[in-house]
Amino acid sequence: MPFDAGFVAAIVQELNETILGARIEKIHQPERDEVILHLRSNKGNDKLLLSASPGSSRIGITKSEKENPNSPPMFCMLLRKHLSGGHILSITQLGFDRVLRFEISSRDEMGFISNKYIVAEIMGKYSNLIFLDEKMRVLSALHILDITSLNKRQLLPGFSYELPPAQTGKTDALSVTKELFLSVINEDLSQDKDVPADKFLISHFAGLSPLVAREIVYRTTKSTATRLSLCDKEALWFYFHSIYGEEKKFVPCLVCDMAGGPFEFSFTEIRQYENAAILKTPESFSALLDTYFAQRDAKDRIKQRAQDILKLLSVASSRINKKLDLQRGELATCSGKEKYKKWGDLITANMYLLKKGMEHAVVLDYTSEEMETVEIPLELNLTPSQNAQKYYKKYNKSKSAEVILKEQIEQGEKELVYLDSVFESLTKAENERDLAEIRSELSGSGYAKRLTALTKQNKPSLKQKANKAPPTMKPLTFTTSGGYRVLCGKNNLQNDYVTMSLANKNDYWFHVKGMPGSHTLLICGSEEPDAKDFTECAMIAAYYSSARKLPNAPVDYTRVKNIKKPKGAKPGFVLYETNFTAYVTADEELVLKRKTD
Numbered sequence: 001m002p003f004d005a006g007f008v009a010a011i012v013q014e015l016n017e018t019i020l021g022a023r024i025e026k027i028h029q030p031e032r033d034e035v036i037l038h039l040r041s042n043k044g045n046d047k048l049l050l051s052a053s054p055g056s057s058r059i060g061i062t063k064s065e066k067e068n069p070n071s072p073p074m075f076c077m078l079l080r081k082h083l084s085g086g087h088i089l090s091i092t093q094l095g096f097d098r099v100l101r102f103e104i105s106s107r108d109e110m111g112f113i114s115n116k117y118i119v120a121e122i123m124g125k126y127s128n129l130i131f132l133d134e135k136m137r138v139l140s141a142l143h144i145l146d147i148t149s150l151n152k153r154q155l156l157p158g159f160s161y162e163l164p165p166a167q168t169g170k171t172d173a174l175s176v177t178k179e180l181f182l183s184v185i186n187e188d189l190s191q192d193k194d195v196p197a198d199k200f201l202i203s204h205f206a207g208l209s210p211l212v213a214r215e216i217v218y219r220t221t222k223s224t225a226t227r228l229s230l231c232d233k234e235a236l237w238f239y240f241h242s243i244y245g246e247e248k249k250f251v252p253c254l255v256c257d258m259a260g261g262p263f264e265f266s267f268t269e270i271r272q273y274e275n276a277a278i279l280k281t282p283e284s285f286s287a288l289l290d291t292y293f294a295q296r297d298a299k300d301r302i303k304q305r306a307q308d309i310l311k312l313l314s315v316a317s318s319r320i321n322k323k324l325d326l327q328r329g330e331l332a333t334c335s336g337k338e339k340y341k342k343w344g345d346l347i348t349a350n351m352y353l354l355k356k357g358m359e360h361a362v363v364l365d366y367t368s369e370e371m372e373t374v375e376i377p378l379e380l381n382l383t384p385s386q387n388a389q390k391y392y393k394k395y396n397k398s399k400s401a402e403v404i405l406k407e408q409i410e411q412g413e414k415e416l417v418y419l420d421s422v423f424e425s426l427t428k429a430e431n432e433r434d435l436a437e438i439r440s441e442l443s444g445s446g447y448a449k450r451l452t453a454l455t456k457q458n459k460p461s462l463k464q465k466a467n468k469a470p471p472t473m474k475p476l477t478f479t480t481s482g483g484y485r486v487l488c489g490k491n492n493l494q495n496d497y498v499t500m501s502l503a504n505k506n507d508y509w510f511h512v513k514g515m516p517g518s519h520t521l522l523i524c525g526s527e528e529p530d531a532k533d534f535t536e537c538a539m540i541a542a543y544y545s546s547a548r549k550l551p552n553a554p555v556d557y558t559r560v561k562n563i564k565k566p567k568g569a570k571p572g573f574v575l576y577e578t579n580f581t582a583y584v585t586a587d588e589e590l591v592l593k594r595k596t597d
Helices: 005-018 074-083 178-190 197-204 209-220 231-245 285-305 307-334 337-349 384-428 432-444 463-468 492-502 530-541 588-594
Strands: 022-030 034-041 044-051 058-061 087-093 098-109 112-122 128-132 139-143 253-256 262-264 278-280 359-365 372-379 476-479 483-486 509-510 520-524 555-560 580-584
Touching: 005 058, 005 098, 005 285, 022 074, 022 087, 022 209, 022 483, 034 580, 044 432, 058 285, 074 098, 074 112, 074 128, 074 139, 139 509, 178 197, 178 231, 209 231, 209 262, 253 285, 253 372, 262 285, 285 307, 307 384, 337 359, 337 372, 337 384, 384 432, 384 492, 432 492, 476 588, 483 492, 483 530, 492 520, 509 530, 520 530, 530 555, 530 580, 530 588
Parallel strands: none
Antiparallel strands: 022 034, 034 044, 044 058, 087 098, 098 112, 112 128, 128 139, 253 262, 253 278, 359 372, 476 483, 483 520, 509 520, 509 555, 555 580
């Protein structure tokens, strides 16, 4: 991960300059794997985030606001008991590894000053926060490791703390000399280990992330895929030493895609992406981490809290698809209904030739031009007349079933389209307010009544959550370059609200053609906006739809007066006939630039 030993060294340096000596005012644990220390010092107030979350473990000053649980976890209570009012004495990196130790001076139960320690191990899925006493014995940890765990090291209250086992066969990147570096290269090449140069660096030197290893190779050869034998040894050492040598300089570097979305970060300038990425230099490493993880953490948190909705939608979609498969199979059997009517007619026409007890009737087919012979199966215990009636009944039954099945299939397909629109709404959910609106919508549509008890550990069911009145709806708002206001629904309830409640009959309404998406409203009244305003509004409608990635997304637009909502229709469903269609490519940068809320 980018949060490697070099980045830890940069964070330690920054924290020593900003929060050393700060007083711990409050301690919160908003997430299961995250602790926030509220600090006060002469430089002001700060919030120190200690995260051991597997996908986003990190340490740094944060400005993000997080909702705290009603009842603090036991680990949080223990930290409050021992560390409240304490001062941070030192922040150190243990070896050149992803391990930080915070030394904190506080008063114990008897009022005597004692030192406690928080050790943060930032190691991906093995990340942990360990709380130690003055003798470096474990008081508690976010993740207790006992004899049953796969980890060879045990972390139990009362045990002396031990560092994670060092990587065997690797040399600390900070202690590497030029002679050692060159000798390791020569040894590998003499053994025909001609591997990619970045793999060589990772396999022999501890503390390097794949990103930094590729960067060293790129600076050496202008390519990240160069094999070791093709690298100039002196140049490779020069760039390795420039990053990990005695005069190393830490520079916060955030690598963003062309739309501005961050996808990499480092403690040194990253040049390997050339013109395919945008490099940004935040004011601090903590600000870099806040920017990088803010959007991703928000999405992960929403996804976690929407598990009940996702499970309901998945079960409902699976059930409807299974039902549709059965109905389509039955409809296929109804396609032979005309054969039964024809057989009934032929039996009736040849009644005088048939009698009870015959296994089959061989008659001429007077309906065909060739007048070929047709063999019709008969019931032995039925008269010819009864056999004819049997085939007429099968014909009528198939005819009626065909009508009903077509209606049921059409209804099921509409139901799937509706569920797809709810799935699409989940991708636009930004907070618990949006999830509450989706739950309310599903409850009103009857899904929460069919599928209940979807959550575990005494959490409220989807039905219980949905019964709470949703907060006031807040659709997305934008402003076009011509100054016109644009509203965009984030879910089907908001779509109805935007189209049926907020719109004027002369405003323009936009929606991606034939796919789930947001109702987008260009508020213009009786005015006629410029073509640029129409294009921007169509881009917004395309961006907030399942056609976001299409190179030419079709977007229908028309006056609101042409929009009709059928009685009893599902939320978000409308009809329109008079419309135009624009083909646009959703420009993410332009759309987000026009966003005003």
